[in-house]
Amino acid sequence: MEITGIHATPGYSGFFFDDQRAIKRGAQQDGFTYEGDPVTDGFDEIRQAGETIIVDIELADGTVVRGDCAAVQYSGAGGRDPLFQAAEYAPVIEGPVADELEGRDATDFLDNAEALENMQVDVRGSGASSSQPDANASGAGDRLHTAIRYGVSQALLAAAAEAENTTRTDVLADALGTEPATEPVPVFGQSGDDRYNNTEKMFVKGVPVLPHALINSVEKIGEDGEVLLEYVEWLVERSQELGPEGYEPRFHIDVYGMIGEIFAAPYDREEVVDYFAALEAAAAPYPIQIEGPMDAGNRADQIDAMVELREGLAEAGVGVDIVADEWCNTFEDVQAFVDAEAADLVQVKTPDLGGIHRSGQAVRYCEGTETRAYLGGTCNETETSARACAHVALATDAAQVLAKPGMGFDEGYMIVENEMRRTIARREREQLTPDTDTDEVTADD
Incomplete structure (x- = not known):
């Protein structure tokens, strides 16, 4: 079944982004928030609202499946990708990511997920309002933020399960060559x-x-x-x-x-x-x-x-x-x-x-x-x-x-x-x- 559309909607995640470096340096809590200035690039506050991008993939039969982009609470720390800002990255998903994935067979989960994993995108400008993402045909540019790869691949997994009328567990087991657990994992x-x-x-x-x-x-x-x-x-x-x-x-x-x-x-x-x-x-x-x-x-x-x-x-x-x-x-x-x-x-x-x-x-x-x-x-x-x-x-x-x-x-x-x-x-x-x-x-x- 063909992938016919990909849409990105900024939303909220289940917790907050925290500047771990500032906290480790002794930032004091003020109720639920923290006093002081952030020290990690991208942060406006030591604690700020978590963000997500809701990714909808449309299939040829009209079915819509979903994945959510997410980044860890302590973004930008310990070698991780920088702070994830939904408004900045949503155009990347509806632009070059959609261009890459639309028209593909939804049942080819692993191929589709690897294509996403290997994409490189040239994002010109800076900040949410001025970013202009374009696919770079020469292959130069930046790898997609981990949060984008995470959320879009979830939607690709759901699309494969829907197209094959099976569980996401079975799609993954086939892709990974595993035998699924028969009891809940602890x-x-x-x-x-x-x-x-x-x-x-x-x-x-x-x-x-x-x-x-x-x-x-x-x-x-x-x-x-x-x-x-x-x-x-x-x-x-x-x-x-x-x-x-x-x-x-x-x-x-x-x-x-x-x-x-x-x-x-x-x-x-x-x-x-x-x-x-x-x-x-x-x-x-x-x-x-x-x-x-x-x-x-x-x-x-x-x-x-x-x-x-x-x-x-x-x-x-x-x-x-x-x-x-x-x-x-x-x-x-x-x-x-x-x-x-x-x-x-x-x-x-x-x-x-x-x-x-x-x-x-x-x-x-x-x-x-x-x-x-x-x-x-x-x-x-x-x-x-x-x-x-x-x-x-x-x-x-x-x-x-x-x-x-x-x-x-x-x-x-x-x-x-x-x-x-x-x-x-x-x-x-x-x-x-x-x-x-x-x-x-x-x-x-």
Whole structure:
């Protein structure tokens, strides 16, 4: 079935863009916002409204399918693409992207997604009002912003599923050469700053991986790490009080490099390993994994620092897993962290990889290694992109998948968990043969 039209509508995402560098430098919160001036290019405020572009693809039979462009909360940090501004990029989608994709067969998902991934566009001028995007026939120009590749590829995935009358999970599985999961992938809930109330909600619902906790300042971790240790002890106590019978959670804390910060002067590996041992003891009897223990400022140094930490933990017999996030953005970054055995898990941060099939390929790259794949993303996505990622999780049977968008927890968990459950149920119904859907007993029974 032919793609006959592509349309772009600026809209809002599920959270906000935050200038991570300004926050790490000590910007103080003023209610929900932050005081002070931004330091990352493109930001007008330290915290500003998240944006999306709603991408509609029309098919020859009149069907319209959708994908949403999204960029991470901390855009422009850790080697990521710059701040995503919808008004500036919408003309790119309705111009050169539409020119490239209109007339293509919607069932050719992988070919269409790769064509999008490899596009280069010359954007002349600057700012939303003066940008004039044109396809550059010579192939010179800039690669499309990751958010564009992410959103348009979601719509291409939905178009292929619609044209083939199948699930997006099956389209991805065919493209990636995988056997989809038959049970929902464990969902990772994120609490935001409301790390007590939202986490108690997760316990009541029996969320398998939690709570993220947003430990992004010295105040939240403690000058010697004591605040985080107290929080982990609280997690164990409340999980046992509120969780369902037989509940065995896995704790996952994102510290945004703060462990490296508090032990930076001077950095003492033995002291850091001792702190991880204390975290493991506080979390017992449940496993714990720490995301982004340090931020070394570039990929090579980040890999070296995490390899050194993993070796120290292994030598000391400390069973805390570490998770790569900062400087692990692109498919090539994922490969580098996995090849170096720099992490127990790598976050496949879906908006940062561009095309949604690239996230699936990154999860697959972890197969057969000692590194597990966490299919992540950002609170700053939409319900459309979250549902699309649920299909990536099922198609690749990832180790865990993020509940998103937003920081309220309940909504994101409902969206991702229910999308996986309804897809599994549909696939099971479609795989039933007429003979298995009857109570008839034959003479041979």
